[in-house]
Amino acid sequence: MAGFTSFPSASVLIWISSLLLASYACASEAVYYSVPLVNGLSWSFYESSCPKLESIIRKKLAKVFKKDIGQAAGLLRLHFHDCFVQGCDASVLLDGSASGPSEKDAPPNLSLRSQAFEIIDNLRERVHKKCGCVVSCADIVALAARDSVYLSGGPEYDVPLGRRDGLNFATRETTLDNLPAPSSNTSVLLTELATKNLDATDVVALSGGHTIGIGHCTSFASRLYPTQDSTMDQTFAKNLKEICPTSDSNATTVLDIRSPNKFDNKYYVDLMNRQGLFTSDQDLYTDSRTREIVTSFALDEDLFFQQFVTSMIKMGQLTVLTGGEGEIRANCFVRNSDNVNLTSAVEEEDQEAHSEL
Numbered sequence: 001m002a003g004f005t006s007f008p009s010a011s012v013l014i015w016i017s018s019l020l021l022a023s024y025a026c027a028s029e030a031v032y033y034s035v036p037l038v039n040g041l042s043w044s045f046y047e048s049s050c051p052k053l054e055s056i057i058r059k060k061l062a063k064v065f066k067k068d069i070g071q072a073a074g075l076l077r078l079h080f081h082d083c084f085v086q087g088c089d090a091s092v093l094l095d096g097s098a099s100g101p102s103e104k105d106a107p108p109n110l111s112l113r114s115q116a117f118e119i120i121d122n123l124r125e126r127v128h129k130k131c132g133c134v135v136s137c138a139d140i141v142a143l144a145a146r147d148s149v150y151l152s153g154g155p156e157y158d159v160p161l162g163r164r165d166g167l168n169f170a171t172r173e174t175t176l177d178n179l180p181a182p183s184s185n186t187s188v189l190l191t192e193l194a195t196k197n198l199d200a201t202d203v204v205a206l207s208g209g210h211t212i213g214i215g216h217c218t219s220f221a222s223r224l225y226p227t228q229d230s231t232m233d234q235t236f237a238k239n240l241k242e243i244c245p246t247s248d249s250n251a252t253t254v255l256d257i258r259s260p261n262k263f264d265n266k267y268y269v270d271l272m273n274r275q276g277l278f279t280s281d282q283d284l285y286t287d288s289r290t291r292e293i294v295t296s297f298a299l300d301e302d303l304f305f306q307q308f309v310t311s312m313i314k315m316g317q318l319t320v321l322t323g324g325e326g327e328i329r330a331n332c333f334v335r336n337s338d339n340v341n342l343t344s345a346v347e348e349e350d351q352e353a354h355s356e357l
C-alpha cells in the first residue's frame with residue numbers, strides 16, 4: 001500500500017479498494033485452483049472440441065430440477081459412488097456393474113435413483129449430438145454433480161475435465177468394500193477415506209453432501225431398534241419411529257431436516273442438535289477429532305462451501321483414466337465393444353467400403 005501514498009486522489013483510492021474487494025471475492029477460487037490436477041485433466045479440456053458442453057448440461061438440469069429438485073441429490077450421490085468405486089470412470093453406470101442400472105439388487109441397492117442414470121444418458125445424447133462422441137460419461141457425471149450442488153443453492157466451481165470411461169465393471173465386492181456403511185463410526189470413516197488420500201476435513205466436508213436428499217429406514221433403523229442410539233435427540237428419534245414403525249420399513253425421510261432441498265450448511269447445525277440421520281453423520285459431532293470441524297462449518301457457511309469445493313475436486317480425481325486409457329462410451333450403460341449398435345454401424349461401413357472396391 002505504501003507505494004500508493006503519493007497518489008492520494010479519490011479515484012485511485014476507489015480503484016484500490018475495488019481491487020481489494022475483487023481479490024477478496026475471488027478468495028474461494030484461489031482455494032480450489034490450488035488443488036493439484038492429475039496428469040491428463042485440465043480446466044479447459046473441451047474448450048475447442050465441445051465449447052457448449054457446460055451450458056447444455058446446465059440448461060437441461062435446470063429444467064429437470066424445476067420439476068423435481070430431488071434429482072439433484074441422486075446425481076450428486078452418483079458421482080460419489082462412481083469415484084469411490086474403482087475411480088471416477090463411469091463404471092457405476094455400466095449395465096452389469098454392482099450398483100449400475102441393471103443390478104439394483106446388489107447392495108447398496110437403495111441408494112441410487114434409477115432416474116439419475118437416465119438423466120446422465122440423456123445429457124450424453126444431447127452433448128454427443130452437438131459435439132460428436134468426444135465427451136466421456138465420467139465427465140458428464142462430474143459436471144452433473146457440480147450443477148446439482150449449484151442449482152440447489154450451493155457453491156459454483158470449475159471441474160477438471162478429461163476423464164475417460166472405464167472398461168471394467170465394478171463388482172459387488174469392490175462396491176461393498178469401497179462405500180462406507182451408514183452405520184460406520186468416525187474411526188471407520190477416517191480409516192477408509194484415508195486410503196483415498198482424504199483427511200478428516202475432507203471427510204466432514206464431503207459428508208455435507210447430506211444437506212440434500214433422502215435415506216431409507218433400513219439405512220438408520222438400527223439407531224432406533226431395538227435400543228435407541230443415545231446420541232439422538234428425543235423428539236427427532238420419536239418422529240423417525242413414526243416414519244419407520246418397523247426396522248424393515250421401506251419408507252424414506254430427509255437427510256437434513258432444516259432445509260432438505262437446499263444446499264447449505266444446515267446439515268452441520270443438525271449434527272450439533274443431535275439430528276443427524278445416520279451414525280456416520282452424527283458421530284462426526286460425537287468424535288472429538290471431527291467435532292470442531294463440524295462446528296466451524298455450522299458457524300460459517302462460506303468456510304464449508306470453500307472446503308466442500310476443494311474436497312469435491314479431490315474426490316473427482318480419484319484414480320481417473322486419461323489420455324488413451326479407457327474409451328469415450330457412445331452409450332453410458334454399455335462398453336463400446338458390447339454395443340451392438342456400434343458393431344452393426346461399423347459392419348455396415350465395412351460393407352460399404354468393400355462394395356466401393
Ligand code: HEM
Binds near residue numbers: 212
Ligand atoms: C462419508 C460416507 C458416506 C456414507 C456412509 C453415506 C451413506 C449414505 C446413505 C446410506 C444414503 C441413503 C441411502 C438410502 O437409504 O436410500 C446416502 C444418501 C446420499 N448421499 Fe451419502 N454417504 C456418504 C458420503 C457421501 C458423499 C461424499 C456424498 C456427496 C458429496 C453423498 C451424497 C449423498 C446424497 C446427495 C444422498 C441422497 C441421495 C438421494 O436423495 O437420492 N454421500 N448416503
Ligand SMILES: *[C@@H]1O[C@H](CO)[C@@H](O)[C@H](O)[C@H]1NC(C)=O
Binds near residue numbers: 110
Ligand atoms: C438390497 O440388498 C440386500 C442384500 O443383498 C437384499 O437383502 C435386499 O432385499 C435388497 N433390497 C432391495 C430393495 O432390492
Ligand SMILES: *[C@@H]1O[C@H](CO)[C@@H](O)[C@H](O)[C@H]1NC(C)=O
Binds near residue numbers: 188
Ligand atoms: C468404531 O467401529 C468399529 C467397527 O465397528 C469398532 O471396532 C470400534 O470400536 C468403533 N470405535 C469407536 C470409537 O466407537
Ligand SMILES: *[C@@H]1O[C@H](CO)[C@@H](O)[C@H](O)[C@H]1NC(C)=O
Binds near residue numbers: 250251
Ligand atoms: C414398500 O414395499 C411394499 C412391499 O414390497 C410395496 O408394496 C410398497 O409400495 C412399498 N412402499 C414404498 C413407499 O415404496
Ligand SMILES: *[C@@H]1O[C@H](CO)[C@@H](O)[C@H](O)[C@H]1NC(C)=O
Binds near residue numbers: 331339
Ligand atoms: C441401440 O439402438 C436402439 C434404437 O435406437 C436403442 O433403443 C438401444 O438402446 C441401443 N442399444 C445400445 C446398446 O446402445
